[in-house]
Amino acid sequence: MIRDEDIVRVEAPRISAADRLYLTQIAQGMKVTLNHLFFKPRMTVQYPEQKREMNTQNYRGVHRLNRDPDGRVACVACFMCQTACPAHCIHIVADESPWEDREKYPQLFDIDELRCIYCGMCEEACPVDAIELTYEYDVVGRSRDEMIFDKEKLLEVYDSTKDVKPRKNPKITGYQRTGDRGKYDQLRDRLREMTQQSNPISAPHQTVDGERAPAPENKENA
Numbered sequence: 063m064i065r066d067e068d069i070v071r072v073e074a075p076r077i078s079a080a081d082r083l084y085l086t087q088i089a090q091g092m093k094v095t096l097n098h099l100f101f102k103p104r105m106t107v108q109y110p111e112q113k114r115e116m117n118t119q120n121y122r123g124v125h126r127l128n129r130d131p132d133g134r135v136a137c138v139a140c141f142m143c144q145t146a147c148p149a150h151c152i153h154i155v156a157d158e159s160p161w162e163d164r165e166k167y168p169q170l171f172d173i174d175e176l177r178c179i180y181c182g183m184c185e186e187a188c189p190v191d192a193i194e195l196t197y198e199y200d201v202v203g204r205s206r207d208e209m210i211f212d213k214e215k216l217l218e219v220y221d222s223t224k225d226v227k228p229r230k231n232p233k234i235t236g237y238q239r240t241g242d243r244g245k246y247d248q249l250r251d252r253l254r255e256m257t258q259q260s261n262p263i264s265a266p267h268q269t270v271d272g273e274r275a276p277a278p279e280n281k282e283n284a
């Protein structure tokens with residue numbers, strides 16, 4: 063039950079005679095219209111012949127899965143992005159890593175780009191900067207299945223966008239700057255310690271649901 067003292071009564075603002083004529087508001091509106099008509103650059107883009115230049119500092123487009131300096135997938139299959147994702151559109155199957163420097167790697171890594179709300183929480187959660195949202199926005203598919211990007215597709219996006227670092231500008235987004243290799247190595251070592259100290263979220267050859275996953279066919283190209 064709402065108490066009387068919790069109710070806030072709001073009085074309607076008083077409108078003067080000048081306000082009732084709306085002359086000031088019309089003049090302000092005309093000023094904006096004329097300003098755009100004569101002085102502002104035209105914003106119409108003849109898409110798809112012309113493409114708009116995106117601001118890589120704050121735009122969140124299609125994901126990419128980064129490679130490490132040795133060209134391998136940088137993801138260490140820690141499941142933090144999948145856990146953080148509010149839309150539940152990331153699905154990872156972890157497997158025992160074929161490399162000495164990490165415990166696990168993603169055997170499967172799928173993102174449903176149609177279900178994604180492009181909030182950026184996955185890239186924020188990633189401790190090794192393996193997943194990032196790029197400035198690419200014009201990716202199309204003829205079916206919903208085509209819009210589920212698997213690991214190979216996400217690595218392809220990395221290969222085509224690797225020259226631009228989609229580093230979010232902290233002044234705009236509040237994100238912290240991360241991504242230097244020193245930090246990558248520190249976090250990778252820390253993750254390795256953590257997985258040795260506790261039970262991993264998903265054991266090798268096991269999905270998050272605890273089901274046994276098929277072994278990878280070719281780890282060399284992962």
Ligand code: SF4
Binds near residue numbers: 146148177182184
């Ligand atoms: S951007 Fe947001 S919704 Fe999309 S995959 Fe990442 S965490 Fe999930």
Ligand code: SF4
Binds near residue numbers: 154
């Ligand atoms: S948070 Fe990063 S390292 Fe962990 S599973 Fe996701 S992409 Fe891989």
